Amino acid sequence: MRILGVDPGLTRCGVGIIDVGANRELTLVDVRVLQTRPTLALAERLGIIKAQLAAVMDQFAPDHVAIERVFAQHNLRTVMGTAQASAIALVEAYERGLSVELHTPSEVKAAVTGNGRANKVQVANMVARILNMGEQKFLPDATDALALAVCNAWRSGAPRSGTAALTPAQQRWRDAERQARKK
Amino acid sequence: MRILGVDPGLTRCGVGIIDVGANRELTLVDVRVLQTRPTLALAERLGIIKAQLAAVMDQFAPDHVAIERVFAQHNLRTVMGTAQASAIALVEAYERGLSVELHTPSEVKAAVTGNGRANKVQVANMVARILNMGEQKFLPDATDALALAVCNAWRSGAPRSGTAALTPAQQRWRDAERQARKK
Numbered sequence: 010m011r012i013l014g015v016d017p018g019l020t021r022c023g024v025g026i027i028d029v030g031a032n033r034e035l036t037l038v039d040v041r042v043l044q045t046r047p048t049l050a051l052a053e054r055l056g057i058i059k060a061q062l063a064a065v066m067d068q069f070a071p072d073h074v075a076i077e078r079v080f081a082q083h084n085l086r087t088v089m090g091t092a093q094a095s096a097i098a099l100v101e102a103y104e105r106g107l108s109v110e111l112h113t114p115s116e117v118k119a120a121v122t123g124n125g126r127a128n129k130v131q132v133a134n135m136v137a138r139i140l141n142m143g144e145q146k147f148l149p150d151a152t153d154a155l156a157l158a159v160c161n162a163w164r165s166g167a168p169r170s171g172t173a174a175l176t177p178a179q180q181r182w183r184d185a186e187r188q189a190r191k192k
Numbered sequence: 193m194r195i196l197g198v199d200p201g202l203t204r205c206g207v208g209i210i211d212v213g214a215n216r217e218l219t220l221v222d223v224r225v226l227q228t229r230p231t232l233a234l235a236e237r238l239g240i241i242k243a244q245l246a247a248v249m250d251q252f253a254p255d256h257v258a259i260e261r262v263f264a265q266h267n268l269r270t271v272m273g274t275a276q277a278s279a280i281a282l283v284e285a286y287e288r289g290l291s292v293e294l295h296t297p298s299e300v301k302a303a304v305t306g307n308g309r310a311n312k313v314q315v316a317n318m319v320a321r322i323l324n325m326g327e328q329k330f331l332p333d334a335t336d337a338l339a340l341a342v343c344n345a346w347r348s349g350a351p352r353s354g355t356a357a358l359t360p361a362q363q364r365w366r367d368a369e370r371q372a373r374k375k
Contacts, residue, residue: 052286096276103235
């Protein structure tokens with residue numbers, strides 16, 4: 010199963026692709042940051058983002074797309090661009106028949122680090138460990154996109170509450186997840 | 193010249209098309225409100241809006257597209273959907289090579305009624321007069337879309353400040369505009 014995470018933005022749009030293996034191990038496939046110049050007209054910026062997202066979806070053919078859920082309350086200066094970039098990602102996924110899920114930033118932080126209020130560095134370190142990325146450094150938007158993909162893989166694989174209700178497969182999933190956190 | 197006005201929204205997206213004649217008279221071509229059910233997933237709602245906007249652009253082949261400029265400060269409950277619907281309209285216009293302009297609500301009110309703080313009824317009445325719509329009643333989103341198109345026609349035709357700098361064509365335009373207001 011292949012998951013595309015999108016951290017939407019007009020100036021920088023993070024895109025991360027991971028594979029979920031048969032052993033439930035997560036593998037980094039690709040990560041990049043799509044960028045548009047703020048001097049361009051809004052329509053052109055969105056058009057460029059659309060073309061680049063479409064190219065990524067066509068090249069990597071993900072099964073699922075995870076996009077950050079945007080709230081009007083967050084960062085008023087950039088929220089409109091974020092909402093608009095996320096709309097483009099949503100439609101591109103929809104038109105390809107891909108399943109789409111939205112995750113809030115705190116869901117992502119909680120899934121990846123166990124703490125919904127973790128900071129950027131903590132999230133980046135956990136993502137690097139989970140995906141065995143070693144010492145490679147990425148832009149924050151890139152790491153956030155990968156964190157979204159990891160969150161999506163783990164949340165859809167194993168419900169995080171009511172362990173009594175877990176199937177054997179879900180228990181193995183949960184154990185693998187805990188193991189990755191301890192690395 | 194044909195202008196498409198779009199009052200973006202997720203639940204109701206107003207779409208109005210007008211023609212600007214050789215005598216600079218404005219004529220109503222079509223007006224409709226695209227709707228999506230709030231119970232649908234966000235990706236599907238945006239996908240439906242995209243398909244409907246694309247159909248309108250293909251059917252009516254506008255030269256210009258005027259879209260309401262959305263601000264994060266406005267109506268927090270609906271602003272995200274508005275921003276996302278506007279992104280779809282922007283990209284559809286961009287991909288067809290159409291020129292796009294964004295107008296703020298107060299620009300539209302000022303252009304149509306002469307008062308940037310006019311209320312909905314005043315705007316609707318002026319739009320009906322300008323386009324000779326008689327007693328037909330439309331949804332507010334429909335009227336707002338037509339007001340955007342009218343604003344676009346008038347603003348691009350005649351600069352509204354510094355009448356000394358107006359060309360003869362622009363002066364005729366301004367006079368036609370004033371005439372319409374007096375009707």
